[in-house]
Amino acid sequence: MIPSLYVHVPFCLRKCNYCDFYSLPLSAAGDLFREYPRLLEKELTLWQSRIEPGSFSTVYFGGGTPSLLEPETIGHFLSLLKTEQAEITLEANPETLDAQRLSAFREAGVNRLSLGVQSFSPRFLEAMGRGHSPEQSRRAIRDARKAGFGNIGLDLIFGLPGQSLEDWAHELEEALALETEHISLYGLTISQDCPWGKAGLSPQNDDLQADMLELATEKLNRAGILQYEIANFARPGFASRHNRAYWRRENYLGLGPAAAGCIRNHRWNNVCDLPRWAAAVEKGELPLEGEELLSMDQVIAEAMFLGLRLLEGINCLDFAAQYGLDPRKRFKREISRMKKAGLLEEDENQLHLSRRGILLGDAVFAEFV
Numbered sequence: 001m002i003p004s005l006y007v008h009v010p011f012c013l014r015k016c017n018y019c020d021f022y023s024l025p026l027s028a029a030g031d032l033f034r035e036y037p038r039l040l041e042k043e044l045t046l047w048q049s050r051i052e053p054g055s056f057s058t059v060y061f062g063g064g065t066p067s068l069l070e071p072e073t074i075g076h077f078l079s080l081l082k083t084e085q086a087e088i089t090l091e092a093n094p095e096t097l098d099a100q101r102l103s104a105f106r107e108a109g110v111n112r113l114s115l116g117v118q119s120f121s122p123r124f125l126e127a128m129g130r131g132h133s134p135e136q137s138r139r140a141i142r143d144a145r146k147a148g149f150g151n152i153g154l155d156l157i158f159g160l161p162g163q164s165l166e167d168w169a170h171e172l173e174e175a176l177a178l179e180t181e182h183i184s185l186y187g188l189t190i191s192q193d194c195p196w197g198k199a200g201l202s203p204q205n206d207d208l209q210a211d212m213l214e215l216a217t218e219k220l221n222r223a224g225i226l227q228y229e230i231a232n233f234a235r236p237g238f239a240s241r242h243n244r245a246y247w248r249r250e251n252y253l254g255l256g257p258a259a260a261g262c263i264r265n266h267r268w269n270n271v272c273d274l275p276r277w278a279a280a281v282e283k284g285e286l287p288l289e290g291e292e293l294l295s296m297d298q299v300i301a302e303a304m305f306l307g308l309r310l311l312e313g314i315n316c317l318d319f320a321a322q323y324g325l326d327p328r329k330r331f332k333r334e335i336s337r338m339k340k341a342g343l344l345e346e347d348e349n350q351l352h353l354s355r356r357g358i359l360l361g362d363a364v365f366a367e368f369v
């Protein structure tokens, strides 16, 4: 069974200055923007002729800026899938939305909106090269509520060049005032290839970023938006089912350039290039680039470090039932070292990060690679 489908939509109105995702500005996409829905449908058919995906419990349109697609296009694509009771998420940028489009996305079947707010400060939005104002973010959330969305998330970035802890506290207060069900936080990294990297800009240092995450955890938890993964917070019952499936290492299929897929120990990536992806799909070929058959050791290590990202951690009995071994025996030395360092804890059969481990997660995950 493949419970999750990711659909990458690699188009943006313009590129943000820090962006490292695979997406093209619309001006560079040419006819492929118009052709994209047809090609996605063809790629889906290629998979359906090879495997029986069954019913999806989550579908996630990510990007890029999926809200650049027409609501009818999303609706038509969803009509090709079995999605009864599914969580259907659309990533959206505020400047692409208005009340009418939001109602049409809701009618098309989207039931979860993930809004790329990133900041409420005009100064930082401008520096990032974002195309929206704080007021557009607020309006998009108000309009989404009126359109019937009962599950809205927003994304914020922390560690921006020049951002202080006080700036960040203000961002969190602005976000909380909007009363969304979900908030995702991204600690900024800057690759050498993006405009900020080329200009020699750096994110705020690790210590300040750790303080920012700690402050966010305190403020959001206090407001009832509870941390359920290192950088993700939700009101009870509103954790992202799609992302949870990744962290639980469940099977997923990815469509579109740069999308990834994983079925049991078979993992792959699609080519990270829109014209090459389109040419392969047009020829009736799956546009795969990197394919790996993981060993059982690799699968188990991956299940450990993904599962530990969730605050509830790993249930050792469930893990043993799924992988045929108790992680406490297989990783006895590593677990003991991490417990002594105060990074890992065990309650009953549940292995999970400690408060300190949440802030130093990478050090824990490295133990299992």
Ligand code: SF4
Pocket (backbone or CB within 6 Å): 011, 012, 014, 015, 016, 019, 020, 021, 023, 063, 064, 065, 093, 116
């Ligand atoms: S909107 Fe998102 S994907 Fe598009 S350029 Fe900006 S950060 Fe990248």
